[in-house]
Amino acid sequence: MHPLFSQQVPYAELIQSSVPADFLLLDRDTPGGPMTSAEHSPLTRKLSAFVALSEVELAVLERLHQRRRSFAAGRDMVHQGQSAQAAYILSSGWVCSYKLQADGTRQIVDFQVAGDFLGLRSVLLRTSDHSFEPVVDIEAAEVLKSDLLDAFSRTPRLATAILWAASRDEAMVVEHLVGIGRRDADARMAHFLLELGSRLALVGIGSKEGYDCPLTQYHLADALGLSAIHVNRVLRQLREGGMVTFREGHVTFHDYGRLVEIAEFDPAYLDQTGPLLK
Amino acid sequence: MHPLFSQQVPYAELIQSSVPADFLLLDRDTPGGPMTSAEHSPLTRKLSAFVALSEVELAVLERLHQRRRSFAAGRDMVHQGQSAQAAYILSSGWVCSYKLQADGTRQIVDFQVAGDFLGLRSVLLRTSDHSFEPVVDIEAAEVLKSDLLDAFSRTPRLATAILWAASRDEAMVVEHLVGIGRRDADARMAHFLLELGSRLALVGIGSKEGYDCPLTQYHLADALGLSAIHVNRVLRQLREGGMVTFREGHVTFHDYGRLVEIAEFDPAYLDQTGPLLK
DNA sequence: CGTTAGTTTGATGGTCCTCAAGCACTGTGG
DNA sequence: CCACAGTGCTTGAGGACCATCAAACTAACG
Numbered sequence: 069m070h071p072l073f074s075q076q077v078p079y080a081e082l083i084q085s086s087v088p089a090d091f092l093l094l095d096r097d098t099p100g101g102p103m104t105s106a107e108h109s110p111l112t113r114k115l116s117a118f119v120a121l122s123e124v125e126l127a128v129l130e131r132l133h134q135r136r137r138s139f140a141a142g143r144d145m146v147h148q149g150q151s152a153q154a155a156y157i158l159s160s161g162w163v164c165s166y167k168l169q170a171d172g173t174r175q176i177v178d179f180q181v182a183g184d185f186l187g188l189r190s191v192l193l194r195t196s197d198h199s200f201e202p203v204v205d206i207e208a209a210e211v212l213k214s215d216l217l218d219a220f221s222r223t224p225r226l227a228t229a230i231l232w233a234a235s236r237d238e239a240m241v242v243e244h245l246v247g248i249g250r251r252d253a254d255a256r257m258a259h260f261l262l263e264l265g266s267r268l269a270l271v272g273i274g275s276k277e278g279y280d281c282p283l284t285q286y287h288l289a290d291a292l293g294l295s296a297i298h299v300n301r302v303l304r305q306l307r308e309g310g311m312v313t314f315r316e317g318h319v320t321f322h323d324y325g326r327l328v329e330i331a332e333f334d335p336a337y338l339d340q341t342g343p344l345l346k
Numbered sequence: 347m348h349p350l351f352s353q354q355v356p357y358a359e360l361i362q363s364s365v366p367a368d369f370l371l372l373d374r375d376t377p378g379g380p381m382t383s384a385e386h387s388p389l390t391r392k393l394s395a396f397v398a399l400s401e402v403e404l405a406v407l408e409r410l411h412q413r414r415r416s417f418a419a420g421r422d423m424v425h426q427g428q429s430a431q432a433a434y435i436l437s438s439g440w441v442c443s444y445k446l447q448a449d450g451t452r453q454i455v456d457f458q459v460a461g462d463f464l465g466l467r468s469v470l471l472r473t474s475d476h477s478f479e480p481v482v483d484i485e486a487a488e489v490l491k492s493d494l495l496d497a498f499s500r501t502p503r504l505a506t507a508i509l510w511a512a513s514r515d516e517a518m519v520v521e522h523l524v525g526i527g528r529r530d531a532d533a534r535m536a537h538f539l540l541e542l543g544s545r546l547a548l549v550g551i552g553s554k555e556g557y558d559c560p561l562t563q564y565h566l567a568d569a570l571g572l573s574a575i576h577v578n579r580v581l582r583q584l585r586e587g588g589m590v591t592f593r594e595g596h597v598t599f600h601d602y603g604r605l606v607e608i609a610e611f612d613p614a615y616l617d618q619t620g621p622l623l624k
Numbered sequence: 625c626g627t628t629a630g631t632t633t634g635a636t637g638g639t640c641c642t643c644a645a646g647c648a649c650t651g652t653g654g
Numbered sequence: 655c656c657a658c659a660g661t662g663c664t665t666g667a668g669g670a671c672c673a674t675c676a677a678a679c680t681a682a683c684g
Binding site: 167169170171173174175177189197198235238239241242243244245246248249250251292293332 | 452526
């Protein structure tokens with residue numbers, strides 16, 4: 069049997085695993101009191117912006133962070149073609165997922181930052197074909213397929229939240245495609261920097277003022293479909309235009325409004341002002 | 347990613363929506379007896395290439411095709427921003443999904459052909475923000491969220507197959523992104539035509555010889571991130587190079603091998619020689 | 625028979641790539 | 655301490671690729 073299908077995802081079980089509502093009020097597994105807000109992981113923080121999570125859901129979510137792992141910058145975590153054994157929840161650092169072409173050029177498809185899942189699809193469906201490279205040294209929690217399915221069947225609402233976040237990531241890939249296809253270099257860069265800012269703000273490490281960003285101009289080039297040299301010129305233009313500065317690992321917005329304008333940035337698909345699920 | 351896990355509808359409600367199994371044997375809307383193999387829908391045909399489906403699974407699958415709908419070419423089925431009420435399984439014709447930008451340009455994200463799902467994510471997760479436009483008059487089956495969830499809970503293997511197909515579509519979007527970012531116009535066009543060929547072959551309306559294709563050069567332009575004029579020139583080059591002809595709604599491959607070469611086309615991620623699930 | 629949609633070709637120019645080179649900074653080893 | 659290499663940023667010059675403008679052509683259609 070093909071590896072892709074070697075393990076079935078028990079959808080029916082998942083769906084039928086609904087439990088009485090009051091069960092949700094019991095917390096059987098976690099010892100100790102409820103968590104304080106400060107202890108929450110970035111993922112928890114991100115999901116809390118969309119869904120008001122219960123105590124149990126919070127506990128299950130935090131328990132997914134058990135198996136901590138570190139990866140060194142620059143060494144691929146997963147290589148193109150290799151089938152993934154586990155997914156990861158990134159707790160700190162930056163990762164890029166990319167595809168390599170025969171002629172040596174690469175296209176970065178997406179970046180992952182704190183609170184993002186990595187390899188979710190590949191672990192659930194065994195279909196993934198890009199590489200993951202940590203941009204800096206990272207900390208991540210390894211999540212086995214069984215952990216995930218277990219968590220999903222315990223707390224379906226949490227499942228919804230996680231899948232919703234994953235779906236949002238895909239919307240960003242589409243937006244990325246549109247950007248590369250139909251925006252010029254300036255707008256593309258502006259859009260990219262704004263989107264990153266929004267994502268980081270969700271996990272509390274960015275704002276409309278700016279954020280720390282360890283990416284090199286080569287990363288930007290590979291992500292935006294430009295040459296590194298042109299990236300440099302574009303950044304200069306944006307800087308001299310008084311809109312945004314990207315220097316020494318830090319992005320500073322000087323004129324957020326105008327940047328939004330030239331990027332035609334629509335934050336609606338990322339921004340949510342409050343929990344959507346009650 | 348997997349829309350399917352997610353129900354915004356409470357799980358309890360979902361379960362209550364289940365109907366007795368023998369209901370499946372009744373055909374309220376479509377007249378006529380049970381299906382013979384030759385009558386199988388394109389979707390069935392496509393999935394059968396990946397998974398050997400049981401009688402019951404086939405029946406459930408065909409059952410999803412109850413509510414037949416027609417849509418006229420050129421009139422959006424779903425408009426950007428509007429939340430979808432239903433998903434569709436395309437049984438004949440072509441559809442494109444695209445995003446419009448403020449400056450009027452559009453980027454086609456993907457095409458759907460016979461056997462493809464349309465709006466799967468948007469109906470399950472309520473997150474979709476592109477428009478769907480039939481390229482020609484089409485026939486489709488409307489699939490309500492409840493139908494889908496019901497089918498999934500009955501036949502989990504079928505659910506896996508459908509999600510796998512959806513995941514494959516997403517892989518194509520990623521490949522599309524790579525193409526726009528890192529391939530020149532010739533390679534982009536070659537890759538696009540080859541990919542379409544592979545997809546159509548799966549549902550039996552295309553081969554390595556060629557296929558019918560109702561797309562205009564404007565469609566190609568919007569999909570590939572080029573101007574229509576340049577599309578025309580690229581097509582001429584490929585034609586004069588003796589590789590492929592695209593004329594009067596028909597694509598004819600003259601030198602498949604060389605086309606694969608200049609496109610750096612890797613059919614592995616689409617091609618499957620036989621059923622994977624036994 | 626004019627209109628519209630789609631295709632084709634030419635001319636011109638802008639965006640962005642490539643090649644080339646210099647600079648700043650860091651770490652390494654003699 | 656200094657030579658050296660490596661990484662990343664910066665700037666210039668020339669040219670390829672592709673967009674834009676303009677216009678002719680075909681086919682379909684009322």
